[in-house]
Amino acid sequence: MSSETILKRWNNELTIAGAGLLFLLPLMGMTAKTYLTLTIAGLAMGMLLFLVASGVSIIFGLMDVLNFAHGALFAWGAYVGFSVFGWLRGWLEADSVLLNFGAFFIAILAAMAAVGILGIILERVIIRRVYGNHLFQILITFGTTIVLVELIRVFWGPNDEVMAVPLTFRGNWDLFDVIVAKYRIICIFIGLAVYTVIQLILKNTKLGTIVRAGVENREMVQAMGHNIFLLFTGVFAVGAGLAPHA
């Protein structure tokens, strides 16, 4: 068997093996403990970026819309979460896992709802007018970013705010001498959960199938009796609503 044939036949396996070697390469220059601590921190940061990017990716991938305002939507989600944490301070500081998680999920839901509604308004008022025109999308969503950021200053003031962390999420776990921040592990799990849910909806539900069909041929989906604009408003709202997860 020639080397070319081997490369073709084992393409996937070789890629995985190469990635695995690269993944383990830093072990040559550091201890296993440091390596694991940094790897988990890196994964957590990666998941945070994934959570922010998943919304942009859905909006661009499914609707072909370049949404430069996604960062501003993310900031809105963070500020809404911050306000909810402010109202539920007692729950955050309570020595109860249930209340801590309750506050955390209420904040996520409130932020998702607020940013989702903001997404619906943006799609209806602004984005719908620039479908199919990337240059206009960039300009108009960039302008939207400026407006949204200024509105944050109007509602929450110009100062930076520090988000409180629920009591249960504070501190570290000591796993075989490897110090792991609890918050990072939770980030990794939330990222994985969001990814799984997005995939399940897009691949296993009729709604997801219609959305994927709409990406390929918007006109045909309409001619089959589906209100594509309502669907895309929903996709935009979900995409925007994913931002606050991070």
Next chain:
Amino acid sequence: MNETILKVEDAHTFIGHHHILQGLSFEARADAVTVLIGRNGAGKSTTLRTVMGLLPASQGKIIYNGQEIQNKKPYEIARLGIGFVPEDMGIFANLTVEENMRVAMLLEDEATHQRLERTLEMFKDLKNFWRAQAGILSGGQKQMLAIARAIVNETSLLLIDEPSKGLAPIIVDALIEAINQIKGHSVVLLVEQNFYMASCVGDHFFILDDGLVVHSGNMAELVDDDKLKSRYLGISKAEI
């Protein structure tokens, strides 16, 4: 039965600045297959897209089953029971055959599933490629899928745009057989340049030229009228 299922009255449609339909009027009867024929650029496809609401008429009326539909959105028109098979077939190439059919099914009730079974019996190839990506299908299979999607719902009027385009004669014959079966369940309004296919399935014809109907009648009369075919369609008896 001699009732009209679709009536287009003085329809004007623009594509950009181009005035394509310039006061088109015709009727499709509920008991016949109506065929729109004409040269390239005559406005045949635009007529179907106008009926479907994809290119809204700027003037005129489109009446379907006694209801004016010219101001309705495409998805509202589809939900009234009008199926559409576009010229490019509109297949979702990255979806499987099954997913293409699922998108088309507006309801998941017993009657729709029975229609699906019946459709798959008619187009057996679709069953064989059920889980395959629609993009890998041959031209004829894609056309079958496009028609299958349009008839899986309770469709009373089926608009088909040039189904024979680019297909081998043997596939065209299979399509003719399929359309002859479909006309037992739905009224078919066909746009076709292939006169052989048009004459095999059509009962009534309208010849379009420059966005207007210039001649109409029974298909049997047109088959025998070489002068008319030569004048408006540019075909001689030897070509049929």
